[in-house]
Amino acid sequence: MPDGHAHAIRPATRDDVPAILAIYNHAVLHTTATYDYEPRTLEQRLAWYEEHVRDGLPVFVAVDAAGIVAGWSSLSRYHAKPGYQFTAENSVYVAEAHRGQGLGARLLAPLIEAAQRRGLRAIIAVIDSGNEASLRLHARFGFEQVGYFRQIGYKFGRWLDVVYLERLLEPSASPAG
Numbered sequence: 106m107p108d109g110h111a112h113a114i115r116p117a118t119r120d121d122v123p124a125i126l127a128i129y130n131h132a133v134l135h136t137t138a139t140y141d142y143e144p145r146t147l148e149q150r151l152a153w154y155e156e157h158v159r160d161g162l163p164v165f166v167a168v169d170a171a172g173i174v175a176g177w178s179s180l181s182r183y184h185a186k187p188g189y190q191f192t193a194e195n196s197v198y199v200a201e202a203h204r205g206q207g208l209g210a211r212l213l214a215p216l217i218e219a220a221q222r223r224g225l226r227a228i229i230a231v232i233d234s235g236n237e238a239s240l241r242l243h244a245r246f247g248f249e250q251v252g253y254f255r256q257i258g259y260k261f262g263r264w265l266d267v268v269y270l271e272r273l274l275e276p277s278a279s280p281a282g
C-alpha cells in the first residue's frame with residue numbers, strides 16, 4: 106500500500122530482533138546512513154535490545170498484517186556520563202522496499218512522545234550530510250541543525266560530513282540528579 110498505513114507501529118519484542126538486525130545490516134553494507142563497515146551479529150543486536158529494555162528506552166517496529174517487520178526506530182543513550190541522562194540519540198531504519206511511503210515519519214513520532222513521557226530534554230540525530238531523506242524527515246519533526254562536522258566520516262573510499270540535529274522537548278518540572 107503506497108501510504109504505509111498497511112503497517113502497524115508497536116513496541117518491538119525480542120522476536121523482532123532478527124528482522125531489526127537484517128534491516129540494519131542492509132544499511133551497513135549498502136549505505137552511508139551508518140558508518141559501521143561490518144554487519145552486526147544477532148548476539149550483538151540481542152544485547153542491544155536487552156540493554157534498551159533494562160534502561161526503559163523505546164524500540165518500535167512497523168509490521169504488516171503478516172507480522173513482517175518493514176522498519177524500526179529507537180532511542181539510545183547519547184552518552185554514558187550521568188550529566189547527559191536527559192539526552193537521547195535516535196535511530197530510524199526502514200527496509201529499502203518500503204522507503205518513501207511515510208513509515209519513517211510514523212516510526213519517528215512515537216519516539217518523540219516516548220522521550221517526552223520519560224522526561225528527556227533533548228533528542229540528537231546524527232545524520233550523514235548526503236542523507237536527504239533522513240534530513241527532511243527529521244526537519245519535519247522540528248529537529249534543527251546544531252552542528253556540521255566536515256570530513257569526520259570515511260566509508261566506501263570517501264570522506265563524509267556529518268550533521269547534528271537537535272529536537273528540544275519540554276523540560277520536566279524538577280529532574281532528579
Ligand SMILES: CC(C)(COP(=O)(O)OP(=O)(O)OC[C@H]1O[C@@H](n2cnc3c(N)ncnc32)[C@H](O)[C@@H]1OP(=O)(O)O)[C@@H](O)C(=O)NCCC(=O)NCCS
Nearest residue numbers: 138197198199204205206207208209210237238239241242
Ligand atoms: C531515512 C528513512 C528512515 C526515511 O524513512 P522513509 O519511510 O523513507 O521516509 P518517509 O516516507 O516518512 O519520508 C520522510 C521525508 O523524506 C523524504 N524522502 C523520502 N525518500 C527520499 C529520498 N530518497 N530522497 C529525498 N527525500 C526523500 C520524503 O519526501 C519526506 O520528506 P517530507 O517530510 O519533506 O515530505 C529511510 O529512507 C531509511 O531507512 N533510510 C536508510 C537508513 C537511514 O538513513 N536511516 C537514518 C539514519 S540517520
